[in-house]
Amino acid sequence: NAxxxxxxxxxxxxxxxxxxxxCAQDMNHEYMSWYRQDPGMGLRLIHYSxxxxxxxxxxxxxxxxVSRSTTEDFPLxxxxxxxxxxxxxxxxxTPGTGEHEQYFGPGTRLTVx
Amino acid sequence: xxxVEQSPQSLIILEGKNCTLQCNYTVSPFSxxxxxxxxxxxxxVSLTIMTFSENTKSNGRYTATLDADxxxxxxxxxxxxxxxxxxxxxxxxxxxxxFGAGTILRVKS
Numbered sequence: 715n716a717x718x719x720x721x722x723x724x725x726x727x728x729x730x731x732x733x734x735x736x737c738a739q740d741m742n743h744e745y746m747s748w749y750r751q752d753p754g755m756g757l758r759l760i761h762y763s764x765x766x767x768x769x770x771x772x773x774x775x776x777x778x779x780v781s782r783s784t785t786e787d788f789p790l791x792x793x794x795x796x797x798x799x800x801x802x803x804x805x806x807x808t809p810g811t812g813e814h815e816q817y818f819g820p821g822t823r824l825t826v827x
Numbered sequence: 828x829x830x831v832e833q834s835p836q837s838l839i840i841l842e843g844k845n846c847t848l849q850c851n852y853t854v855s856p857f858s859x860x861x862x863x864x865x866x867x868x869x870x871x872v873s874l875t876i877m878t879f880s881e882n883t884k885s886n887g888r889y890t891a892t893l894d895a896d897x898x899x900x901x902x903x904x905x906x907x908x909x910x911x912x913x914x915x916x917x918x919x920x921x922x923x924x925x926f927g928a929g930t931i932l933r934v935k936s
C-alpha cells in the first residue's frame with residue numbers, strides 16, 4: 715500500500731517548456747487535489763477533482779491543466795513553464811469532505827529557469 | 828490578508844522542553860480546524876482534526892486546543908524530542924482548506 719506517490723521528485727525546466735507532474739493513489743479515494751507551496755505562504759489549491767471525469771479550478775489555476783480519467787491518477791500539466799511556477803507541488807487525496815483526513819504525497823520540487 | 832495567521836514564525840527549544848504554537852484565524856464560518864506536521868522534504872501529515880464544537884484534542888504528546896469565540900487555536904508539544912523538528916501548519920476548513928504559513932520548530936540537544 716503505497717498511499718500517494720508523486721513523480722518526479724525534482725525537476726528543472728527552462729521557461730516555455732511543458733511537462734506533466736504525476737500523482738497516483740491506491741487508497742480508492744474519490745477526492746484528489748493539487749497544491750503549491752511557496753516560502754512564507756500557506757499551501758494554495760491549484761485544481762481538484764471529486765471523481766473520475768470531474769475536475770474544477772482552485773485558487774491559483776492559471777498556467778496549469780488537469781484531467782482525471784481514472785480514480786487512481788491525477789496528473790498536473792504545465793503548458794508553458796514560467797519562473798513564477800517555481801515551487802514545491804503536492805498532490806493530496808481524501809475519501810470525502812468534512813472531517814476526513816487529507817493524505818499528501820511527498821512532493822515535487824520544480825525549478826523554472 | 829491571510830485568513831490563518833500562525834505565530835511564531837520559527838522557534839528553537841531544547842530537547843525535553845514544552846512549547847506552544849499559536850494560530851489565529853478569521854475564516855468564518857468553518858467546519859473544522861486541523862494541525863499538520865511537515866518534515867523537511869516531505870508532505871504534511873495530519874496531527875489533529877477538531878470540529879467547531881470541540882475544545883481540545885490530543886495525539887500522543889501533541890495537544891490542540893480551540894476557542895471558537897476568540898478564533899484562536901494552539902498546539903502544545905510536551906517533552907519535545909529531536910524528531911519534533913518540523914514545520915507545523917494550522918488549517919481551517921470552510922468550503923475548502925485554508926492553510927497558514929506554518930511555524931518552523933527546531934528542537935536541539
